[in-house]
Amino acid sequence: MRVALFIPCYVDQFYPNVAIATLELLEKHGCTVTYPLKQTCCGQPMANSGYEHEAEGCSMLFAENFAGYDYIVCPSGSCTLHIKHHLHTEKNAPEEAHIRKTVYELCEFMVDVLKVDTINASFPHKVGMHQSCHGQRGLHLSQMSELNAEPYSKPGSLLAMVKDVELIQLDRIDECCGFGGTFCVAEEAVSGKMGKDRVADHVRHEAEYITGADMSCLMHMEGILKRQNSNTKVIHIAEILNGIDN
Amino acid sequence: MNSTITNHADAAIQFNLDEPRVDWHDKTLWFIREKRDLASHAIPEWEQLREYASQIKNNVLSNLSQYLQEFEKNAIANGVIVHWAADAAEHNQIVHSILKKHQIDRMVKSKSMLTEECGLNEYLEHNGIEVIDTDLGERIVQLAKEPPSHIVLPCIHWKKEEIGELFHKHLGTDKGASDPKYLTAAAREHLRETFLTRRAALTGVNFAVAETGEFVVSTNEGNADMGAHLADIHIACMGIEKIIPQQQHLGVFLRLLARSATGQPITTYSSHFKKPQPHQEVHIVLVDNGRSVHLGKEDFRNSLKCIRCAACMNTCPVYRRSGGHSYHNAVAGPIGSILTPNFDMRANKDLPFASTLCGSCSNVCPVKIDIHDQLYKWRQVLMKEGLGPTTKNASMKMMGWVLSKPSLYNISGKAARLVLKYSPFVVSNKLNPWYKQREMPAPPKESFKEWYKKNRG
Numbered sequence: 001m002r003v004a005l006f007i008p009c010y011v012d013q014f015y016p017n018v019a020i021a022t023l024e025l026l027e028k029h030g031c032t033v034t035y036p037l038k039q040t041c042c043g044q045p046m047a048n049s050g051y052e053h054e055a056e057g058c059s060m061l062f063a064e065n066f067a068g069y070d071y072i073v074c075p076s077g078s079c080t081l082h083i084k085h086h087l088h089t090e091k092n093a094p095e096e097a098h099i100r101k102t103v104y105e106l107c108e109f110m111v112d113v114l115k116v117d118t119i120n121a122s123f124p125h126k127v128g129m130h131q132s133c134h135g136q137r138g139l140h141l142s143q144m145s146e147l148n149a150e151p152y153s154k155p156g157s158l159l160a161m162v163k164d165v166e167l168i169q170l171d172r173i174d175e176c177c178g179f180g181g182t183f184c185v186a187e188e189a190v191s192g193k194m195g196k197d198r199v200a201d202h203v204r205h206e207a208e209y210i211t212g213a214d215m216s217c218l219m220h221m222e223g224i225l226k227r228q229n230s231n232t233k234v235i236h237i238a239e240i241l242n243g244i245d246n
Numbered sequence: 247m248n249s250t251i252t253n254h255a256d257a258a259i260q261f262n263l264d265e266p267r268v269d270w271h272d273k274t275l276w277f278i279r280e281k282r283d284l285a286s287h288a289i290p291e292w293e294q295l296r297e298y299a300s301q302i303k304n305n306v307l308s309n310l311s312q313y314l315q316e317f318e319k320n321a322i323a324n325g326v327i328v329h330w331a332a333d334a335a336e337h338n339q340i341v342h343s344i345l346k347k348h349q350i351d352r353m354v355k356s357k358s359m360l361t362e363e364c365g366l367n368e369y370l371e372h373n374g375i376e377v378i379d380t381d382l383g384e385r386i387v388q389l390a391k392e393p394p395s396h397i398v399l400p401c402i403h404w405k406k407e408e409i410g411e412l413f414h415k416h417l418g419t420d421k422g423a424s425d426p427k428y429l430t431a432a433a434r435e436h437l438r439e440t441f442l443t444r445r446a447a448l449t450g451v452n453f454a455v456a457e458t459g460e461f462v463v464s465t466n467e468g469n470a471d472m473g474a475h476l477a478d479i480h481i482a483c484m485g486i487e488k489i490i491p492q493q494q495h496l497g498v499f500l501r502l503l504a505r506s507a508t509g510q511p512i513t514t515y516s517s518h519f520k521k522p523q524p525h526q527e528v529h530i531v532l533v534d535n536g537r538s539v540h541l542g543k544e545d546f547r548n549s550l551k552c553i554r555c556a557a558c559m560n561t562c563p564v565y566r567r568s569g570g571h572s573y574h575n576a577v578a579g580p581i582g583s584i585l586t587p588n589f590d591m592r593a594n595k596d597l598p599f600a601s602t603l604c605g606s607c608s609n610v611c612p613v614k615i616d617i618h619d620q621l622y623k624w625r626q627v628l629m630k631e632g633l634g635p636t637t638k639n640a641s642m643k644m645m646g647w648v649l650s651k652p653s654l655y656n657i658s659g660k661a662a663r664l665v666l667k668y669s670p671f672v673v674s675n676k677l678n679p680w681y682k683q684r685e686m687p688a689p690p691k692e693s694f695k696e697w698y699k700k701n702r703g
Contacts, residue, residue: 057650
């Protein structure tokens with residue numbers, strides 16, 4: 001199984017450990033992983049700001065980089081969703097159609113494609129699970145509290161395989177953290193308040209770590225936790241699943 | 247509340263100056279979202295009902311002109327007088343002309359978001375006609391001389407102590423009184439006198455049935471009924487999208503409406519109006535006001551399915567933390583943000599950006615409007631129209647260019663990390679909006695790409 005590793009630009013630049021954990025985790029579970037070296041950004045920051053037309057260059061580059069693999073796996077629900085929904089240029093239609101069909105967020109790839117049933121890792125901590133909206137409501141990684149439907153959680157089922165994790169309950173199980181891409185600066189007042197409220201829910205329930213499948217939300221909440229000199233930390237789910245020395 | 251601010255982000259800054267009040271506002275509305283969850287989760291066929299409602303409304307939008315003509319024909323046969331208004335101005339003139347003809351200078355009105363949209367109160371007051379809003383929440387904001395902040399709960403931004411103050415000033419209730427029962431009783435007494443002396447009543451319309459020519463008004467206070475039954479003239483105003491094909495479809499919509507709005511199984515009153523009582527005139531004003539143009543926009547037409555339940559507002563984490571007035575329109579929240587650019591793109595260009603695109607709005611919508619997808623699409627339309635600030639246009643162009651060139655991306659990424667490491671003051675200051683409430687991420691010693699080349703290259 002030839003898997004291309006798609007690493008979001010801000011993860012590449014600011015959270016290389018998340019990318020390393022993703023790579024190692026996929027390899028442990030039997031994938032032959034390639035990281036196309038010319039990748040940059042999926043184009044979502046421009047597209048979500050209303051500038052899809054300025055993201056054309058990114059889309060074309062993405063199609064060049066990621067054509068010809070069995071699967072493309074990314075440790076971010078948000079970037080995955082962008083590619084799935086918005087990778088459309090005039091130039092590379094067949095390649096893009098294949099890419100849109102074979103791009104997966106890491107947790108859904110492990111559950112739906114690899115059908116992982118054991119994880120060799122231990123994380124003896126109280127952990128709060130943040131449901132990032134694009135992964136949850138866009139890719140359906142977990143059931144959504146608004147719907148009258150059976151609950152499930154792909155990231156949750158993976159965490160349940162990790163030894164000694166204590167998952168805490170939240171008052172609001174899937175409220176947005178307020179990151180929202182450029183929203184975090186364009187609507188700074190509301191974004192900051194949403195982040196503070198989300199973090200408070202985890203802290204109130206004594207989370208030592210907040211985890212999730214999207215580093216962007218975690219980066220936003222990390223910024224708030226650090227400003228508050230909180231002991232609570234953020235950690236990407238790939239790092240827990242890959243086993244981390246603590 | 248500063249209602250002169252017409253930019254959501256600026257109004258939100260004002261709203262957030264009083265953080266305990268934001269917490270109170272957020273919790274009040276979240277409580278309603280929780281009630282909605284309980285009510286909707288108690289019905290096993292809930293998701294099926296949403297699907298039915300969505301399909302019925304899709305059918306309506308695809309056959310709107312036929313249903314409207316069918317409705318008109320049946321309403322006329324029932325003895326109702328039907329008017330057509332192309333826009334807000336014509337709507338207001340029609341209402342005014344009916345009142346003038348009967349020499350009426352005072353009117354009671356039950357809640358109607360359409361008349362808010364059309365600015366009817368101001369228009370009639372300008373023409374010497376006194377309008378008394380009879381919905382309790384509407385009456386409160388009317389006394390306070392401000393617009394509603396929510397389409398179902400117009401004064402949700404007011405605390406009971408503040409309402410006590412307001413009533414003390416206007417209705418003479420005891421100073422310092424804040425008991426909701428006492429205040430409601432005072433308002434009721436004050437309004438009862440009004441009901442008995444007014445000869446005209448205006449109501450909104452929740453559903454108009456093409457097949458029968460009847461219309462249904464859903465309220466909890468019975469104020470629409472009290473007004474309409476006592477008055478000689480009943481004027482009902484509705485947007486043309488309020489049509490449903492058949493009476494049996496009410497069974498779908500009435501089950502969805504109150505559960506979505508407040509978590510009640512059904513509103514206290516679902517009043518069906520069909521034929522005028524003897525010696526009474528009933529008028530229906532069918533209002534377009536931009537809707538038929540809106541209907542022609544493929545990406546945006548299905549927002550006309552909206553039944554005004556406000557579930558999207560209650561669930562919206564941004565609405566709860568910025569307040570209804572920050573949307574500077576009669577209809578606020580996520581649905582307002584996709585409806586209002588249809589009327590005036592320039593004046594409402596900020597609203598599609600007042601969202602994180604979290605998608606909760608689309609999930610609670612009882613008629614399955616793809617609200618968050620439309621927010622995304624409006625952003626594209628607005629920026630293509632050139633309505634973005636010049637600095638944003640330039641920075642997005644630059645960003646798109648840099649990110650499409652791998653070597654430039656590598657250099658700029660490295661530069662950004664170096665800045666963070668060696669000159670953090672460049673970004674860690676008050677000019678950087680990220681830094682106001684958050685620390686910057688700690689820069690790692692190398693990017694993943696650099697690590698990969700070293701370790702796997």
